[in-house]
Amino acid sequence: MIAIGLEGSANKIGIGVISHPSSNKPPIVLANLRHTFISPPGEGFLPKDTAIHHRAWVVRLIKQAVQQAGAKVSDVDVICYTKGPGMGPPLQSVALAARTISLLWNKPLVGVNHCVGHIEMGRAITHAQNPVVLYVSGGNTQVIAYSQQRYRIFGETMDIAIGNCIDRFARTLMIPNDPFPGYNVEQYAKRGKNLVDLPYTVKGMDVSFSGILAAADLLAGQISDDVSYGKRLKSEEGDLITKEDLCFSLQETIFAMLVEITERAMAHVGTSQVLVVGGVGSNERLQDMMGLMARDRGGSGFATDERFCIDNGIMIAHAGLLEYQTGVTTSLEDSTCTQRFRTDEVFVGWRD
Amino acid sequence: MSTTNMASTASDAQPPTTPPPTQPLHALPQPFTTSNLEVLTQGAEALVYKTTFLTPSTPCVLKYRPPKLYRHPILDKRLTKARLLAEARVLVKCRREGLSVPAVLGGDWESGWLVLEWIGGRTVRAVLDEWVHKFGLRARDGKTSEEEVKRELDEGLMEVVAEEKESQEAREGLMRLMQMVGRAVGKLHEIGVCHGDLTTSNLMLRTPERKEVVGRGPPRMTVSAQREAAMSGQDPPEVIPVQQEETKETNSLEGDVVMIDFGLATQTIHEEDRAVDLYVLERAFTATHPAAEHLFQEVLRCYGESFKGAKTVLKRLADVRLRGRKRTMIG
Numbered sequence: 001m002i003a004i005g006l007e008g009s010a011n012k013i014g015i016g017v018i019s020h021p022s023s024n025k026p027p028i029v030l031a032n033l034r035h036t037f038i039s040p041p042g043e044g045f046l047p048k049d050t051a052i053h054h055r056a057w058v059v060r061l062i063k064q065a066v067q068q069a070g071a072k073v074s075d076v077d078v079i080c081y082t083k084g085p086g087m088g089p090p091l092q093s094v095a096l097a098a099r100t101i102s103l104l105w106n107k108p109l110v111g112v113n114h115c116v117g118h119i120e121m122g123r124a125i126t127h128a129q130n131p132v133v134l135y136v137s138g139g140n141t142q143v144i145a146y147s148q149q150r151y152r153i154f155g156e157t158m159d160i161a162i163g164n165c166i167d168r169f170a171r172t173l174m175i176p177n178d179p180f181p182g183y184n185v186e187q188y189a190k191r192g193k194n195l196v197d198l199p200y201t202v203k204g205m206d207v208s209f210s211g212i213l214a215a216a217d218l219l220a221g222q223i224s225d226d227v228s229y230g231k232r233l234k235s236e237e238g239d240l241i242t243k244e245d246l247c248f249s250l251q252e253t254i255f256a257m258l259v260e261i262t263e264r265a266m267a268h269v270g271t272s273q274v275l276v277v278g279g280v281g282s283n284e285r286l287q288d289m290m291g292l293m294a295r296d297r298g299g300s301g302f303a304t305d306e307r308f309c310i311d312n313g314i315m316i317a318h319a320g321l322l323e324y325q326t327g328v329t330t331s332l333e334d335s336t337c338t339q340r341f342r343t344d345e346v347f348v349g350w351r352d
Numbered sequence: 353m354s355t356t357n358m359a360s361t362a363s364d365a366q367p368p369t370t371p372p373p374t375q376p377l378h379a380l381p382q383p384f385t386t387s388n389l390e391v392l393t394q395g396a397e398a399l400v401y402k403t404t405f406l407t408p409s410t411p412c413v414l415k416y417r418p419p420k421l422y423r424h425p426i427l428d429k430r431l432t433k434a435r436l437l438a439e440a441r442v443l444v445k446c447r448r449e450g451l452s453v454p455a456v457l458g459g460d461w462e463s464g465w466l467v468l469e470w471i472g473g474r475t476v477r478a479v480l481d482e483w484v485h486k487f488g489l490r491a492r493d494g495k496t497s498e499e500e501v502k503r504e505l506d507e508g509l510m511e512v513v514a515e516e517k518e519s520q521e522a523r524e525g526l527m528r529l530m531q532m533v534g535r536a537v538g539k540l541h542e543i544g545v546c547h548g549d550l551t552t553s554n555l556m557l558r559t560p561e562r563k564e565v566v567g568r569g570p571p572r573m574t575v576s577a578q579r580e581a582a583m584s585g586q587d588p589p590e591v592i593p594v595q596q597e598e599t600k601e602t603n604s605l606e607g608d609v610v611m612i613d614f615g616l617a618t619q620t621i622h623e624e625d626r627a628v629d630l631y632v633l634e635r636a637f638t639a640t641h642p643a644a645e646h647l648f649q650e651v652l653r654c655y656g657e658s659f660k661g662a663k664t665v666l667k668r669l670a671d672v673r674l675r676g677r678k679r680t681m682i683g
Contacts, residue, residue, distance in 0.1 A: 195426050204549065204616060252424040259422050264396035289422035296421065297394075 001077045002030070003324065004065065004101075005317025006058070008094030009086025009114050010138055011037040011045040013054045015061040016314030017069035017076075020321055027124055027321075030069035032307060032314040033061050041176045044167060051089035058097040065313070073105050078329070080320025083111030084341030086139065091337040099335055110320040111330040114311075115140060115343040119151060120322060121315035122277040126302035132271055134262045134290070135343075137278035137311070138163030141258070143205060143265045144343055146351065151343045154265040155205025162254060163280050165209040169250055172213075172220045173243050180310075185247045186283050192248025194235040200253055205264050207257045212250065219246055255286045259293045272299020281309040322350040384458055384467055389414070397435070397615060402470070405457055411470040412457060415615075418464065433461040435615065440466060442545055442617045449543045452536065452558070452610040471610050473559045476533065477552035479605070480640045480647075483526060525605030529557065530650035532609040537629065537651070538658025540611065541665065546625040548616030551636040556610045623661070627668035630655070634669075 007014040017030040037053035039045045066073065081098035084091060095111075102109045119133050133144040133151070141157035160168075163182060170181035175188065196219065199211035222233040223241050233241040262274055274294050276287060281303055291301040308315065326349040384405065392400040398417045405412035417432050419425070436459060446453040459466040533555060540547060547554070618625065630652070637648040652669075656662050 195424050197430075200427070200431065252427060256420075256423045256427055260396070260420075267394070267396040292422040293420070 001321060001325065002069075002071055002075050003078045003080050003110075003317040003321035004062070004076055005112070005117075005313040005315070005320055006062075006079070006081040006094050006098045007114070007117070007311055007313045007316045008054045008058075008090045009082045009084070010090065010311060011039075011050050011053070012311045013037075013057050013061060013090075013094065014311055014313035014316075015058075015065040016312055016317045017065050017071060018314055018317040018321060020325070027318060029314055030071060031065040032312055033065050033068070034310070034312055035061060036180070038178050038180075042171055042174055043177075044171065047087045047089040050087060051093045054090050054093045058094065062097070062101065076105065076107055078110055078321060078324045079105075079107050080110045080112050080316045080324075081335075082114050082117070082316055082337070083330075084338040085114060086337075086339060088337075088339050091339070095335060095337045099332060102332070102335075108324070108329040109332065109335050110324050110328065111335060111337070112316045112320045112323070113341055113343060113346045114316075115142065115144075116151060116346050116348070117315035117319040118277040118309070119144065119275075119343075120319040121308050121312075122275045122281075122302070122304055124318060125304045125308055126275060128273050128275045128302045130271060131273035131275035131302060132262060132266050132269060134258060134274065134276045134281070135278045136162050136258060136276065136280035136286070138167060138280075140278060141207065141209075142343060143261050145265060145269045145271070146348070149348050149351070151346065151348060153342070153344055154268065155207070155261045158203070158206050158208045159210040160213070162209060162258065163278070165212055165254065166250070166280065168213055169216045169247075172216050173246065175243070175247075180279070182280060182283060185250065186285065188244045188247035189251045189285065190248075192242065192244035192246070194239060194241055194245040194248070195252060196233070196241060196245060196249040198249055198253040200257060202257050202260055205261045205268075207261055209254060212254065216246070216250075251283070251285050255283075255289050258286065259289050262290065263293050263297070266294075266297060266299075272297050273302065274299065275302040277304065277309055279310045282306040326350050384414070395615075403467075405467065405470075411472075413454065413468040413470055415466045415468060416464060429462075432464045436461045436464065436466055439614050439617065442614045442619065443468070445543065445619070446540065446545060446611075446614075449539075451539055451543070452608055453614070454610070454612060471556045471558055471612060473557050473607055473610075475553050476529070476555040476557055476609070477636070477640065479526075479529065479557055480552060480637070480644055483522075484640060484644070486522075522605070526647060527650055529605055529609070530647050531654045534651040534654025534656075535658050536609045536611060537633070538655045538662055541626045541629070541662070542659035544619055544621045546618050546620050546622075546629050547611060547614065548618055548629070549613060550611075550629045550633045552633070552640065553636075554611060554613045556612055557605070557607050558610045559607045623665050623668045624672075626665045627672045630665065630669050631672045634673075 002017065002019045005014075005016045005018065007016075012034055014032070014034040016032045019028045019030055021028065035053075035057045037045055037050050039049075079098055079102045081095055082091060083095070098109060101107070115135055118135055118137075122128070122133065123131070130146060132154075133142075135142045135144060139161050141162045142153050143155040144151045144153055146152070166185055167177075167181045170177070170185050175181060175184045177184075198215050201208040201211055219233065219241075221227070222231070223243065223246065235241060235245070266272065266274060272294065274290055276290055280286065282305065287301065287303045290303070294301040303309070328349065384403075388403060388408075390402040392402055392413070394400075398415045401414040401416065402411055403414050404410055417436060419428050419432070423431070440456050440459055443453050443456050447455055454471055455469040457467040457469060536555075537547075537550065633651070634648055637644045637651075652666060656666050
């Protein structure tokens, strides 16, 4: 069976084509295309502009993806699209495209939960059986474990998402948004060495990042070249603190928070496997830390590369096809989208 | 962005080899010992061992927070120190205010260990589980809905009460236990401490101390003499194992309630934190069995009478229940 997936919940539009040859064979990725809306340094992406970007690219990408997949339209069994969660206008524009091709090609629709898409793609790629999932991206920060036909949320952010925190931190320090802020912060962090104290907020299995942004605003003022040498922020050895040091400190602090809540969830559930998904999951330092923690618990950490952990259409196609195979479709009338769609609302009929 | 066979992308997902779990590598200073450790649990943060204090027959709890390799060493030291000290301070405060909590016997934030008094007895969770097991059985057959089970359970309980005097005592014992829990939590909140992880597993029913059976044979060192010897740094004299009457696997509901595991405790007087403490406890009760909800009402009743601000906390609890922070907000 073949499915085409349309994703556009944030600033990336992704179109993927996937094939599930049979139930006991691994799925095959036929096409996985993506285009990103990049805003200038110091700015985030606005919903309105992002929607315009998606509308401009969706037709081109669908055509290319179908061509690259080498499939005929008649071979496609189902059209999957992101129902939510995400930003309203971009979600709407992509859902509209999905409805249109569904009517044009006369194919059924399946609305997919974006988070479940990430989880299922991660499981398929890494072959992790029943891991605790850390889902970290620009809009989401959740620790998830599977239990009785649902992906249940054990811990999450109490305010902003981790990716949002990194993006805004980068914005404060005027770090470029191309290819994406998290990548640039990661490169800066590799050159940093001094650890600056940042708020570390963990409550049980929940985390909070808003204090870090407030701290970043203060710190950014103390490392600028406009400030006299005497007032510049210095390390204990007297070195001037740099942007690189701040990025390093940011990563060390927020990733330690994430690994800690993940470990707590693992201790709670009693599993030793952990899977990191979502855009922030492509960060190598986070993957390393998670691996170290999992090893200490006698287990293993799994992660995917940026093709699959950054938002993409293939994960929507994959999760949608899994759902379609259990006999679920979304009727045209119900093919809406929603900005708030919690991971545990989805009935996971395809797992034991 | 190319066509990829997914099976070939799994290369970075090979499970690494597994080293044994972390043990305290350093030796503890006198009078603490790492010689006869017995692992109790491995939590997310700490390894909890049973060991002995001063004499080989005095058990105690060793809570060791191993360095987390994934964390930056400076950050790791900072967190370990802050948390260990916070836990110790809360315990000392509770103790001073007369609450039943484990005494702090020693600790070192640099190397991350804390030694606490051993609390004998069973967890309240074990007590509840046993109760469900005992009275829940007759309600099982053919009943599906929670309400039915609940009603049946109550009826069953009443029936049993009518039948056996023993069960009457059990029921009264349970109620007494619930009252003790309510008062203990009330007292904790009154002195400005919130537990942070108030589950039935973190509440112990400490059984009353048993009298030692006088050992036969030659005169032996008393426990206090052994302690003195250990304190003054002498070689402990040869110990003849103290014949303690083994605590029988008793169903007794006697004893007092002791709260344990203050790893997430905070010193706060906010209604919100107090209400969340109760909410967590309520969830722990209802997760055990639907019928345990009735018992929890008794906990709340006693809590409400325990200190001045308790009634407003109960009102806040109603809000917390309704709110359910993790609820969807559509529209």
